[in-house]
Amino acid sequence: MTYKLTYFNATALGEPIRFLLSYLDIDFEDYRFEVESWPTIKPTMPFGKAPILEVDGKVLNQSAAISRYLAKKAGLAGNDDWESMLIDIAVDNIHDLRQALAGYFYDQNEESKNQKYVPLFKETVPYYMDKFEEIVAENKGYFVNGKLTWADLFFVGVLGYLNHMAKIDLLEGRPHLQGLKDTIENIPQIKLYIEKRPTAMF
Amino acid sequence: MTYKLTYFNATALGEPIRFLLSYLDIDFEDYRFEVESWPTIKPTMPFGKAPILEVDGKVLNQSAAISRYLAKKAGLAGNDDWESMLIDIAVDNIHDLRQALAGYFYDQNEESKNQKYVPLFKETVPYYMDKFEEIVAENKGYFVNGKLTWADLFFVGVLGYLNHMAKIDLLEGRPHLQGLKDTIENIPQIKLYIEKRPTAMF
Numbered sequence: 001m002t003y004k005l006t007y008f009n010a011t012a013l014g015e016p017i018r019f020l021l022s023y024l025d026i027d028f029e030d031y032r033f034e035v036e037s038w039p040t041i042k043p044t045m046p047f048g049k050a051p052i053l054e055v056d057g058k059v060l061n062q063s064a065a066i067s068r069y070l071a072k073k074a075g076l077a078g079n080d081d082w083e084s085m086l087i088d089i090a091v092d093n094i095h096d097l098r099q100a101l102a103g104y105f106y107d108q109n110e111e112s113k114n115q116k117y118v119p120l121f122k123e124t125v126p127y128y129m130d131k132f133e134e135i136v137a138e139n140k141g142y143f144v145n146g147k148l149t150w151a152d153l154f155f156v157g158v159l160g161y162l163n164h165m166a167k168i169d170l171l172e173g174r175p176h177l178q179g180l181k182d183t184i185e186n187i188p189q190i191k192l193y194i195e196k197r198p199t200a201m202f
Numbered sequence: 203m204t205y206k207l208t209y210f211n212a213t214a215l216g217e218p219i220r221f222l223l224s225y226l227d228i229d230f231e232d233y234r235f236e237v238e239s240w241p242t243i244k245p246t247m248p249f250g251k252a253p254i255l256e257v258d259g260k261v262l263n264q265s266a267a268i269s270r271y272l273a274k275k276a277g278l279a280g281n282d283d284w285e286s287m288l289i290d291i292a293v294d295n296i297h298d299l300r301q302a303l304a305g306y307f308y309d310q311n312e313e314s315k316n317q318k319y320v321p322l323f324k325e326t327v328p329y330y331m332d333k334f335e336e337i338v339a340e341n342k343g344y345f346v347n348g349k350l351t352w353a354d355l356f357f358v359g360v361l362g363y364l365n366h367m368a369k370i371d372l373l374e375g376r377p378h379l380q381g382l383k384d385t386i387e388n389i390p391q392i393k394l395y396i397e398k399r400p401t402a403m404f
Contacts, residue, residue, distance in 0.1 A: 047295055047333065065290035072283050081274050088267035093249055103305065112311035131249065 003028035007051035008035065010200050013063040014051040016157035019184070020070035020150065022193035032198065064091060064154075071150030083145060090135070090143040090151035097128040098158060105165040125166060133174040141179050148183075156184040164202035205230035209253035210237065212402050215265040216253040218359035221386070222272035222352065224395035234400065266293060266356075273352030285347060292337070292345040292353035299330040300360060307367040327368060335376040343381055350385075358386040366404035 003021060007014035009032035021028045033041055042048050046061040053060045060066050068088070071077040078084030104120050107113035132143075132155070140146035143155065159181065163170055171178045185194060205223060209216035211234035223230045235243055244250050248263040255262045262268050270290070273279040280286035306322050309315035334345075334357070342348035345357065361383065365372055373380045387396060 047298065048329070049298070060287070060291065062291040062294040065287050065294055068290060069283055069287040081271055085262070085267050085271040088270060089262065089264040092264040092267055096249065096251070099301070107314070109311060109314035109317060112309070112314035115311060127250070 001056050002054075004031055004054040005029065005051055006031045006033070006041070006045075006054070008033060008038070008201070009198060010161070010202055012158060012161035012202065015160070016067045016150070016154045017051060017053060017063060017070065018193060018197070019153045019157045019190055020067055020074060020076075022189045023076075023153070023187065024070065024074050025189060030197075032200075035201070064095065067091075067150055067154060071153075074150070076148060076150040076153065078144075078149065086144045087149045087151045090149075091154050093128070094132070094151070094155050094158065097125070098162060100124050100128075101162055101165040121166075121168075125170070129170050129174060129177070133177050136180050137176040141176060141183060143180075152180055152184055153190075156181050160202055203258050204256075206233055206256040207231065207253055208233045208235070208243070208247075208256070210235060210240070210403070211400060212363070212404055214360060214363035214404070217362070218269045218352070218356045219253060219255060219265060219272065220395060220399070221355045221359050221392055222269055222276060222278075224391045225278075225355065225389065226272060226276050227391060232399075234402075237403070266297065269293075269352055269356060273355075276352070278350060278352040278355065280346075280351065285351075288346045289351045289353045292351075293356050295330070296334070296353070296357050296360065299327070300364060302326050302330075303364055303367040323368075323370075327372070331372050331376060331379070335379050338378040338382050343378060343385060345382075354382055354386055355392075358383050362404055 003026055005014060005017055005021070005028055018028075018030060041050070045052055046059055049061060051061075051063055051066075053066050068077060068091075071087075078087050100120060104113060104116045107116065135143060142148055143151040155177075159170070171181060184190060205228055207216060207219055207223070207230055220230075220232060243252070247254055248261055251263060253263075253265055253268075255268050270279060270293075273289075280289050302322060306315060306318045309318065337345060344350055345353040357379075361372070373383065386392060
């Protein structure tokens with residue numbers, strides 16, 4: 001089978017997929033385009049968004065759905081339906097934080113953006129990050145049931161993007177999440193991928 | 203097992219869960235609160251959001267994760283990992299439209315909200331709805347692989363909420379999506395639930 005990932009030259013929503021493909025030792029084409037090319041590429045994407053993954057030429061969008069599929073192959077999607085759901089919940093909680101940050105970061109109206117700053121950075125961001133820290137502290141260094149799942153790869157995969165949007169180090173003062181980052185980045189296949197990956201915009 | 207759903211007296215993100223529980227003939231407590239109670243209830247929610255589902259007292263958040271779990275029980279989550287992924291993709295595409303509408307509908311800055319109106323209703327909304335119509339037309343009246351899956355229940359479940367935010371009938375001129383709505387609402391268990399459900403705010 002052939003795998004081609006198409007995304008910006010960024011970590012963000014492409015990175016959990018790259019992590020999972022690397023974890024699976026799947027050789028994939030890591031096609032990265034620059035922001036300037038996006039207007040040309042966007043109309044060719046299934047719903048006008050990236051990333052997409054092509055599997056034997058079949059075009060798939062939606063990074064979480066793709067990640068879940070790859071995670072099943074990797075044995076990182078839970079041992080039963082209940083555990084799979086707990087992983088899905090963790091991923092969607094992380095997504096909610098991402099969306100709160102994106103709603104601020106990409107806001108094109110200066111006044112509206114300024115209005116969002118205080119509630120986002122005084123309430124929402126510490127609320128989510130403290131919850132995540134607590135969850136990982138209670139689960140032996142992982143998000144779900146004290147073992148590695150794709151929720152962990154997802155979190156560490158999108159973390160650089162979250163930090164970029166927040167303009168702060170979200171892990172500061174949160175040692176369990178820092179520990180999780182170290183754990184993931186030291187998985188041999190992921191470590192190897194990180195060493196080889198191109199310098200990205202974030 | 204006992205099931206208790208806690209949500210606003212609204213369809214929206216609670217309705218796919220109610221549809222699935224009804225489809226499964228699961229007797230559940232359909233606890234609905236009024237908007238005025240939200241400030242009191244919000245701090246008791248796992249991530250400050252609703253709906254939650256309590257299964258034997260275990261508190262679960264994230265409506266899509268809960269719906270996927272119930273859909274597996276109902277045999278509506280795909281016959282293999284690939285099909286499950288296609289369903290997840292469809293659900294997340296619908297979520298993206300919901301979020302685009304919500305980003306407009308809940309925008310508290312009048313100027314920002316007005317700026318969003320034209321691109322949202324001249325581009326984004328027709329783009330998504332026409333794609334959905336095309337997909338359902340090509341898939342024998344369903345979202346994925348010509349058969350009933352939870353993507354269909356999800357779409358029809360949140361449709362009233364999408365219409366409410368859009369302030370238009372999104373199905374107008376889209377006969378295949380209208381047909382899908384009729385199909386879902388005529389599934390005996392769902393039909394029965396709809397007949398009994400309380401009058402909701404939307």
